[in-house]
Amino acid sequence: MLIAVDAMGGDFAPEAVVGGVLAVARDVAGDIALVGPAERLEALLPRPRARPRNVRIVDAPQVIGMGEDPGRAVRSKPDSSLAVTVNLVRDGEADAAVSAGNSGAFMFLAQVRLRTMPGLQRPGIAVPLPGGGGPRILIDAGANVDCRPLHLAQFGMMGSIYAEHAWGCASPRVGLLSIGHEASKGDELTRAAHDLLRAAPLNFIGNVEGDQLFADGVDVVVADGFVGNVALKVTEGVGHTLLQFIKEALHSSPRYRLGAWLVRSALRQAMSKMDYANYGGALLLGVNGICVVGHGRSSARAVANAVRVAERAVLGGVRERMEEGLQRMAGLENGANSVGVSAG
Amino acid sequence: MLIAVDAMGGDFAPEAVVGGVLAVARDVAGDIALVGPAERLEALLPRPRARPRNVRIVDAPQVIGMGEDPGRAVRSKPDSSLAVTVNLVRDGEADAAVSAGNSGAFMFLAQVRLRTMPGLQRPGIAVPLPGGGGPRILIDAGANVDCRPLHLAQFGMMGSIYAEHAWGCASPRVGLLSIGHEASKGDELTRAAHDLLRAAPLNFIGNVEGDQLFADGVDVVVADGFVGNVALKVTEGVGHTLLQFIKEALHSSPRYRLGAWLVRSALRQAMSKMDYANYGGALLLGVNGICVVGHGRSSARAVANAVRVAERAVLGGVRERMEEGLQRMAGLENGANSVGVSAG
Numbered sequence: 101m102l103i104a105v106d107a108m109g110g111d112f113a114p115e116a117v118v119g120g121v122l123a124v125a126r127d128v129a130g131d132i133a134l135v136g137p138a139e140r141l142e143a144l145l146p147r148p149r150a151r152p153r154n155v156r157i158v159d160a161p162q163v164i165g166m167g168e169d170p171g172r173a174v175r176s177k178p179d180s181s182l183a184v185t186v187n188l189v190r191d192g193e194a195d196a197a198v199s200a201g202n203s204g205a206f207m208f209l210a211q212v213r214l215r216t217m218p219g220l221q222r223p224g225i226a227v228p229l230p231g232g233g234g235p236r237i238l239i240d241a242g243a244n245v246d247c248r249p250l251h252l253a254q255f256g257m258m259g260s261i262y263a264e265h266a267w268g269c270a271s272p273r274v275g276l277l278s279i280g281h282e283a284s285k286g287d288e289l290t291r292a293a294h295d296l297l298r299a300a301p302l303n304f305i306g307n308v309e310g311d312q313l314f315a316d317g318v319d320v321v322v323a324d325g326f327v328g329n330v331a332l333k334v335t336e337g338v339g340h341t342l343l344q345f346i347k348e349a350l351h352s353s354p355r356y357r358l359g360a361w362l363v364r365s366a367l368r369q370a371m372s373k374m375d376y377a378n379y380g381g382a383l384l385l386g387v388n389g390i391c392v393v394g395h396g397r398s399s400a401r402a403v404a405n406a407v408r409v410a411e412r413a414v415l416g417g418v419r420e421r422m423e424e425g426l427q428r429m430a431g432l433e434n435g436a437n438s439v440g441v442s443a444g
Numbered sequence: 445m446l447i448a449v450d451a452m453g454g455d456f457a458p459e460a461v462v463g464g465v466l467a468v469a470r471d472v473a474g475d476i477a478l479v480g481p482a483e484r485l486e487a488l489l490p491r492p493r494a495r496p497r498n499v500r501i502v503d504a505p506q507v508i509g510m511g512e513d514p515g516r517a518v519r520s521k522p523d524s525s526l527a528v529t530v531n532l533v534r535d536g537e538a539d540a541a542v543s544a545g546n547s548g549a550f551m552f553l554a555q556v557r558l559r560t561m562p563g564l565q566r567p568g569i570a571v572p573l574p575g576g577g578g579p580r581i582l583i584d585a586g587a588n589v590d591c592r593p594l595h596l597a598q599f600g601m602m603g604s605i606y607a608e609h610a611w612g613c614a615s616p617r618v619g620l621l622s623i624g625h626e627a628s629k630g631d632e633l634t635r636a637a638h639d640l641l642r643a644a645p646l647n648f649i650g651n652v653e654g655d656q657l658f659a660d661g662v663d664v665v666v667a668d669g670f671v672g673n674v675a676l677k678v679t680e681g682v683g684h685t686l687l688q689f690i691k692e693a694l695h696s697s698p699r700y701r702l703g704a705w706l707v708r709s710a711l712r713q714a715m716s717k718m719d720y721a722n723y724g725g726a727l728l729l730g731v732n733g734i735c736v737v738g739h740g741r742s743s744a745r746a747v748a749n750a751v752r753v754a755e756r757a758v759l760g761g762v763r764e765r766m767e768e769g770l771q772r773m774a775g776l777e778n779g780a781n782s783v784g785v786s787a788g
Contacts, residue, residue, distance in 0.1 A: 326631045334655065349710035350710050362700065366704075367693065
């Protein structure tokens with residue numbers, strides 16, 4: 101197994117990326133290629149004899165910035181670290197591509213170079229959600245807006261396979277994010293997708309509401325990418341806000357400051373359960389290759405976990421299972437047109 | 445001013461409702477009518493000489509259950525506490541209706557008996573969001589799904605008026621909930637609504653993302669009711685989950701337990717800033733009358749705050765200002781058809 105990591109991707113690249121790779125390398129069952137300007141990366145690594153034997157550098161002289169227009173950047177920088185990372189997967193040299201860089205450019209490259217799987221309408225972004233009690237996968241977390249019902253049904257299938265084969269969740273319970281439990285609740289898209297998901301060969305448990313995103317009882321949460329992305333960002337926002345309130349409250353008296361000193365690490369532990377950095381990266385499901393899209397603000401720890409997510413997906417054979425899953429879902433496609441078509 | 449309160453509405457009614465009304469009555473600049481079975485309410489109130497002078501009972505023998513079908517319940521129970529509460533507003537006897545009961549039945553009654561304001565396409569639910577730094581209004585929090593762009597523009601206007609006249613926010617900054625700051629980001633509905641909001645006589649600041657829902661910088665957040673409701677429920681879910689994690693962590697060692705004892709009230713204070721109960725109720729904006737839709741699980745404190753929300757809206761002349769606002773927005777309507785029409 102070879103995992104290709106875009107060393108120049110993310111706000112804190114290349115330092116955070118190199119740091120994350122070095123931290124995780126000895127635990128990974130395969131090799132890691134750090135892709136970027138060779139000299140610069142060489143300077144960041146320990147001398148050859150002290151570095152993990154499974155880490156190597158693949159030279160790529162150009163860098164795509166976080167704010168660049170994806171299409172233009174991809175065209176004008178054929179030798180960017182991101183493009184070379186994806187090319188390694190396309191050419192069969194690497195099993196997975198990891199980047200915390202320009203996510204638009206990454207998804208563009210993944211879809212153009214690796215292509216969407218046959219039978220699949222749209223790839224989707226699957227995110228392991230922060231929260232307790234094992235894996236909980238949100239899909240789609242922002243790759244697609246204006247989805248049609250069949251897209252959501254296929255997201256359900258992909259999320260289910262990912263939860264089962266990468267996260268060890270047997271017979272994952274698939275829920276549809278809506279605003280009420282009854283099948284009749286939700287917007288036009290959700291109601292039509294509900295019918296399709298019920299007909300699909302999945303363990304579909306019906307609608308779930310936003311407050312169940314972190315509760316036990318569901319393993320895969322399906323949503324249109326607009327709704328999924330809003331839900332994910334709200335999660336981040338609430339976490340940060342609460343943390344801020346707690347910090348302020350704990351500094352407001354000597355008694356609290358003493359108590360805060362005593363409980364500091366317990367609070368840190370609780371907060372870290374909600375931290376995306378512990379869950380690594382988002383997987384772009386549905387292209388012919390494993391692509392892990394890291395958060396732009398990825399720390400070394402987040403990069404390390406993104407590499408672990410890639411490893412999980414490769415070892416679980418997620419891509420191969422997906423091909424089988426798409427065949428099982430093929431019958432749904434014809435029914436989909438009669439279920440009702442929403443915008444887009 | 446008379447505020448009519450459905451004494452039988454909510455999971456903990458009538459006790460929580462009566463308790464909340466008694467707690468807030470002396471601070472309210474007007475009278476409060478507790479609507480419900482007179483004998484039952486009488487038994488819950490202190491003897492006449494000990495009860496607040498501005499609280500009275502209005503008899504309504506029937507009760508609509510939380511789980512009942514709204515349309516059917518309204519038709520079969522003409523003398524329900526909820527119907528009588530709304531009727532008091534329709535007949536000009538009360539200035540506002542407050543209920544934490546069956547929200548579907550409440551909205552149905554409000555729209556049928558009070559009617560939507562002329563020129564307005566759809567009423568919307570405005571919720572004061574938990575978080576720091578003054579008011580922040582989310583609209584629509586779940587009254588409408590499959591909105592059209594003009595609906596969202598009108599929500600922006602209503603939210604702006606509510607923030608300004610009920611919460612004292614001068615020139616409220618109106619943001620559109622989307623998945624990127626640029627006008628081009630979002631789904632079809634959001635992109636079209638962006639153009640309308642920019643053309644509207646509002647302090648429109650552009651798109652905001654889910655993590656800004658609790659940050660300074662925006663006073664009114666506009667969303668389709670599906671997205672708004674998901675965002676609100678996610679907020680609740682994250683809060684509960686984090687609280688759970690913190691409790692578990694603080695009980696995991698004697699040192700932590702000692703510290704937890706010291707900081708207990710500081711934590712409670714921080715958490716309460718995220719608690720919907722402190723923000724009262726959701727206002728159904730756009731019908732001819734002030735209607736406050738409380739959370740079904742409303743405690744006495746939540747009921748008290750819902751009454752305060754009603755008082756704010758009445759004192760601020762929100763309904764009258766809304767009529768003016770709709771006239772200012774009238775020009776947008778014709779342009780709306782050319783901006784692009786989404787599903788629904």
